[in-house]
Amino acid sequence: MHETSKRYIQQRKSIGFVPTMGALHKGHLSLFRRARDENDIVVASIFVNPIQFGPNEDYDRYPRDIEGDIAKLERESVDVLFLPDVKSIYPATFKTFVYVTDLSDKLCGAFRPNHFRGVTTVVNKLFNVVKPHKAYFGQKDYQQYLIIKRMVEDLNIDIEIILCPTIREEDGLAMSSRNSYLSSEERIAAKIIYKTLLEATNLIRSNLQPSDIKQRMLQMLLEENHVKEVQYAGIYDPESLDELDEIKRQCLVAIAIKIGETRLIDNFLVDV
Amino acid sequence: MHETSKRYIQQRKSIGFVPTMGALHKGHLSLFRRARDENDIVVASIFVNPIQFGPNEDYDRYPRDIEGDIAKLERESVDVLFLPDVKSIYPATFKTFVYVTDLSDKLCGAFRPNHFRGVTTVVNKLFNVVKPHKAYFGQKDYQQYLIIKRMVEDLNIDIEIILCPTIREEDGLAMSSRNSYLSSEERIAAKIIYKTLLEATNLIRSNLQPSDIKQRMLQMLLEENHVKEVQYAGIYDPESLDELDEIKRQCLVAIAIKIGETRLIDNFLVDV
DSSP states (O other): OHHHHHHHHHTTOOEEEEEEOSSOOHHHHHHHHHHHHHOSEEEEEEOOOGGGSOTTSSTTTSOOOHHHHHHHHHHTTOOEEEOOOHHHHSOTTOOEEEEETTGGGSTHHHHSTTHHHHHHHHHHHHHHHHOOSEEEEEGGGHHHHHHHHHHHHHTTOOOEEEEEOOOBOTTSOBOOGGGGGOOHHHHHHTHHHHHHHHHHHHHHHTTOOHHHHHHHHHHHHHHSTTEEEEEEEEEEOTTTOOBOSSOOSOEEEEEEEEETTEEEEEEEEEOO | OHHHHHHHHHTTOOEEEEEEOSSOOHHHHHHHHHHHHHOSEEEEEEOOOGGGSOTTSSTTTSOOOHHHHHHHHHHTTOOEEEOOOHHHHSOTTOOEEEEETTGGGSTHHHHSTTHHHHHHHHHHHHHHHHOOSEEEEEGGGHHHHHHHHHHHHHTTOOOEEEEEOOOBOTTSOBOOGGGGGOOHHHHHHTHHHHHHHHHHHHHHHTTOOHHHHHHHHHHHHHHSTTEEEEEEEEEEOTTTOOBOSSOOSOEEEEEEEEETTEEEEEEEEEOO
8 A cells, every 4th residue: 555655645646545444334435425526646545443332332243344435445446445354454563543632522522531542542553554535424424524623733743634424314314334233223313413413503503502502412312212321512612522512603413312222423623 | 834834745745843942952953964865854843831841840940942953953054943922832722732652651750740741742743734754853862752653643643753863062961952951060060861871781791680670770879979869770671661670682771870960861772
């Protein structure tokens, strides 16, 4: 991959990069299309990154479908698939981590210790190997995007980080490889996330206070029987991820819940 | 600097890089000469990196001589000096660190918490800006070299890390910007470090056990009146930095002491 990318760079071709964990869905495809539009060469990686999963999380059962994924990459005219194995990414001698303080401990980070350290470490490695000019991330994982953007700025990495809109099912559920874990009843219940984000948006536009909006969000989510746990729900500053006392400019409405055993997240950026 | 380096890379010129904290001495000059021999372009950086100093260390009084340094760089035909200020390296929003676990906590790391985290973070940033093909480090700071080599391998950074021999004063004292802190009496006393390393080398070659050699080293160092503290002295594995019970292959003999208020380090790599 090093050599492939260096050859493209010597040929003055621009490289667009979409790092993924595979089990590709329409959300990923939208990233490939955006990268296709904006670059000479599109590189995708598929790597289920063990160090971003906690010990009781779903690393082992995370969906894998490499045959199906390759067919999709071909259909989208992705030029290069980088498909490293775990041992080549994390040899026995591996000891180095990249982490973004503060932002990595908030929201999802409070419930997934070391998750974002795993993300920034592997994305840093992938960036060094693929050497892209632009890299594409979905808004569904807004905190991940924000942390990667912070890493890139802080470490003077010469890559443009591009946030792409969340792609949704017809009923509004954000596309996610983890949606495949849901039973058909849970799948119906999962609509509550999108409905709650829509309601919160309306309440923001009606100038309700964030604390009142949060109460309404919690109420809606907890009224849904399949919601086992609300990890967070509320209105946040889109740069600091701090919970807002008052809404002055663009804000992040974000939710993380468990439906049965499946953890789902989603968010809107709302302009006021 | 980004643009300068990209231009050289487009011209297929190789870049050799010597990161320094300035107050340049003959040790640095030997790195510039090695880089000059092996590359089309030589880049030096001068940046006294605040985050690698502890709160009670010598950041404020670290020797600075930018005029003298520039004269030396010109004499050595260094092509580019990268001289960033603290605010551009660490803007108020800065939150990202690179660290090498395990190796950063041993030897000097045990006495300088966060020191190597500061080193790996700034060197990672400088590498991303300067984009060198090769980077040069002196053996006097062997642990620093080892940690940077580990970082480069672990993060798939496409740079060759080159270890260059320690340059010494006539009486054997390793060149160091911090030698300027020594009074004339302390300067004479500082010879004990080199003498102890020589004695340890002889004892290794006489097949003495590491624990006995360590005792002899401590005895020699502590007999010198100006030695205020021996932080470590002994025989270590040059890859893991663990103290050795027996010597089977190349080993690292390393010393860190305080002479008065001045902390000095030195080491030999000894083949057996």
